[in-house]
Amino acid sequence: YARGLVRALSMDVVRGMAALSGEGKLRMIFGDDPCFGVHLRHLREDAYARGSMLTLDDRDSYRVFAMEPSCNPSLWSHATERSWVIHHVTAEQMQCMWAADIAAGVYEHSDGSHVSALLPSASAIQTAITAAGVATQGFGAPIEAPPLPDLCDCLATGPLAAELSQRRDKI
Secondary structure (H helix, E strand, O other), X not given: OEOOOOOOOOXXXXXXXXXXXXXXXXXXXXXXXHHHXXXXXXXXXXXXHOOOOOXXXXXXXXXXXXXXXXXXXXXXXXXXXXXXXXXXXXXXXXXXHHHHHHHOOOEEEEEOOOOEEEXXXXXXHHHHHHHHHHHHOOOOOOOOOOOOOOOHHHHOOOOOHXXXXXXXXXX
């Protein structure tokens, strides 16, 4: 479940990845996110070998990406009020989370002349801008994004819920 995030790449990065792919230098691994990360690492290493540079910054990523569909704080990568992306959810959990975000005002109706759509609310856009600032902030007082709606009720059921509620990954 992704709360409005997209990947944005500059065209030089897109062209670089396309060139490496054409040269057969990109190894495929399971999972789109890990595979994408490996491809970016290959691009960075190739750029460095050619005398240029590509800097990857995933600062704060473990606070905004939940790899486990659970709010159990004993898990290594659990969902919190800062989670923008929650991996491994079911369709039912996704529908529940979407409904919770709509009910909390994360999205609002926009009635156009022919189409009614749900768009991010002004407060959700401001939250996204603040959260993006975390990755570029300097030293000093940390930037804290306001909390997102609680999704824990949505994650309390599902095929992994019972197992995840009992696990203790953190030591």
